[in-house]
Amino acid sequence: MANLRQLAEKDLKTTLESDWKLPVILISPDGIRQTKSKNDPEEDLGGQVMYETLEIDVETGLPMVSDEPVVSLRVSSLDRVPLPNEKWAVLMPTSPVEGAPMEEFVLQKPVVGSYSLGFIRLHLTRVTQS
């Protein structure tokens, strides 16, 4: 019988990869693209995408909505897990609407992860053409 941690990790398929899932493409520092889930090669890689984050403005102390997307991914679905200080590119839809074009993002902050619970959060920033 699986223990609670294993069950919690399995539950991530429901919480991150079912109704709330949006497709995501990860490009590693080696230039390798991952478009499919490691758990199921038939399925697109994806997770939960929050397009804005709530932050505290350091100058005023007031909360503000920041245009900084956060993607939560199941660690077991990744071929390679992003580590702090690594440069990764992420392609994901510009909006939750079906058929929305993919937009390019890069990792902005170190990876925030709950490896013990099986998911990681990637804080992304938009990038423009150099």
Add this chain to the structure above:
Amino acid sequence: MMVFREIQIALIDKILGPQATDKFRVIGYQDQGRSSKSVLDNNRLVQVYYKSGDFEKKGGSISSKNMHDMTFNIEMTVSADAKADLSVLNNENASQAVTAAAIDSFVTASQRADDLIDELIDIIWNILADARNADLGQEKGVVANRWIGGITKGDPANRGEHVTLMAQMRLTCRASEVVKGITPKPLTFIDNSITINEDNNSNTGVKIQGA
């Protein structure tokens, strides 16, 4: 107007303004409401304003000159976003090596903001410290002791996809202020003449009988 106001106007109109072109924008006040997009890349903003002044205590009569040690703040604000070669990232057929090189070459927003503010400090200092601008746009002899006292760079602040960064430069100089008075308003003419048109009853003055 006082000399410090003339100097501020000259700093914007004669010294920094003509050099701005497509490298930065300059204004003469502290702009409270601005977005990170409005100061993105070469839209960097330079704010020039009179910050403080000191007067020697011994001066001050209405007819004598007052030495004014004035300080101007030159505030610089930039914002930047991250840059990468999107044509490679969007290309599914790009080779692994080319894609890896594109990812490795991307520049973070904070790094670009730092480069932009350093470049702006370089530009502004070179303009203000130029010997040809020693008189700060005034007639020779009006301004003395022109000096750029210090430069301070702030901390980067995240604004969504942008990072903003500010720096401050302190310009001091000395000039003589003369009390010119406030421009008077024209007086309203009050007609206080007394006109006696007729004296039908002979009631005014002294009547001399028989005269």
